[in-house]
Amino acid sequence: MDITTKNTEAPPPAPQPTVAEQKRAARGATRPGDRIFLGLSRGSGILLLVIMAAIAGFLAYRASIAISKDDANFLTAFEWNTGLLPPKFGIAVLAFGTVVSSIIAMVIAVPIAVAIALFLTHYAPRRLRGPIAYVIDLLAAVPSIVYGLWGALILVPHMTGLFGWLDEYLGWTGIFSWQAGAPRSMLTVGILLAIMILPIITNVSREVFRQAPQMIEEAALALGATRWEVIRMAVLPFGRSGVISASMLGLGRALGETMAVATVLSPSFTIQTSLLDPGGGTFAQNIASKFSEASELGRDALIASGLVLFVITLLVNGAARMIIARRKEYSGANA
């Protein structure tokens, strides 16, 4: 009894191995081979940090050039005219479009992805689990431009039925009203993004659900719980933080997606209050479609909008990683 309490209270004796390791490292470092190798590997680690800093620095520098020449408020202006004298451009429309399309994607993708992850870990016939997971891995690798082509050819025409229905029954809300025109709107973009981020959310959630403690599940089953009750009481609470971080990874993808949005959306520089009417834009789509005709100032302005996108994705991904880190991560040999 005494021994067990001691073991649970005090962490395993840490100082001894670290001292030994330090000694070994110190002795090893005197060998030229070791010193070179350590230098190389540490150097490349530092290089990664330098690249991140450089991305922020260079983007901020070019952005500052553009913003200083901007005659309108960069954050709130509703236009993008870099050719005017004085030039006027702002990111309000882009920020709105980016956020709205990503939210639509998340609302659709997260529940379906969680369901598929549960399907793969708890429902699918055992023999099918491997192949299905494999196929989903492959789908995560389909290039976004192909999703864009497919979206423009197949998804957009198939949206007319849904849009008509939404307009007829939910049009009074204002969010789902539709004034005809091709359904190349934010809702279509959101649905396409949802399809694109489905594989990554599914993959990460599946990993988390698979790690859910088997013993608790079996205990619940032994007490007479149905499979759904096991999932609700033992699997989902365990996997909650994992699902949140998976969703945020998917959100990061959706925020920065370029080509699929550029091929499906018919852009305009207005905020559409209805999700069904074409128009609006996202950061990445705007950069891709405005870039080829942009002057030098135009490019700087696009870089400035890219900086905003960079900061947003940085925050989203950072938050996702913090959530993951709070969970004690299982690691193999060198923890």
Added chain:
Amino acid sequence: MSTAVADKRPSSTLRGASLPKWSPYAIAVGSVAVAAGIGLAAGLDSRIQWGLIAAILFVLGTYVISARVEGRRQAKDRVATSLVWVAFLLALLPLVSLVWTTVSRGVKVLDVYFLTHSMGLISDTEPGGGIYHAIIGSLEQVGLATVIAAPIGVLTAIYLVEYGRGNLARSVTFFVDVMTGIPSIVAGLFILSIMLMFDMQPFGFAGSLALAILMMPVVVRSTEEMLKLVPNELREASLALGVPKWRTILKVVLPTSIGGITTGIMLAVARIAGETAPVLLLVWGNSLINSNPFEGAQQSLPLYIYQQYQNSQGSGAAYDRAWAAALTLIAFVMILNLVARGIARWKAPKTGR
């Protein structure tokens, strides 16, 4: 809860009556039939609407029937099961459609001529032409990116697993994670801002640099996972024999995990091979063959797809070419994936656990 059932089996409170095993199939067939009936009666053209109606009927039917026979808890369980199945089938729909569309549209113009000729002298509306220049550009840009990113990524992972202690390692880990989420267009803008500073014209290697930025964190993450799988006993045995640490890493740790590392690098290559945005900003595209990645605009497969699509307005020769190039790109990415996973299975490290 137990009304009609209770009098038949009064002794059992844990398990009530249960539906026969074939009941989900029966309900599925029934709901599809009813949905088809509704669809025909209401004159709905879209088969997708039929499918949705069938799915809703199936879930509702399962709940009602099961609640009557088995009780609410079992009914909820069955509904959850059917919802999970419906979600899975629903997700399969666009994905199957995507693959089918690409293959059926892509085979139209995809032949040896298409793979071995460029777009020189061929205007967008004309048939003919090919993707030879795009394949060359893609291979060179992705190859150069791999040459840059793979060593840096592997070395960083070695640092994190074998040496990493303290603040530096922690911040590298964090920023590698964050870097995984950088949108590809931002990586392109970063290189673009450097190029603007030195007044450079677009060229292939600039695209490679942006792709390398996107590739590095992916390589680091996968290599890290693989190195962590190498059992400590191997390292300790080697060190105990007096082998220096760097030789231990090169001769023991890396060979043990080389299969997984190769897999990770190939998956990362597959990911960047499909990136369009940075190439669009930095390499511009070119209808002629330019095999020098250090000078002049080049073409790349994903960019070719985008440009052909933009020029086609949804029909004609350029549109067919876009789909054929998309099929080529998907085939390339899929083959890379399959080979990578084959290597992973073939050379899986023996963890000893």
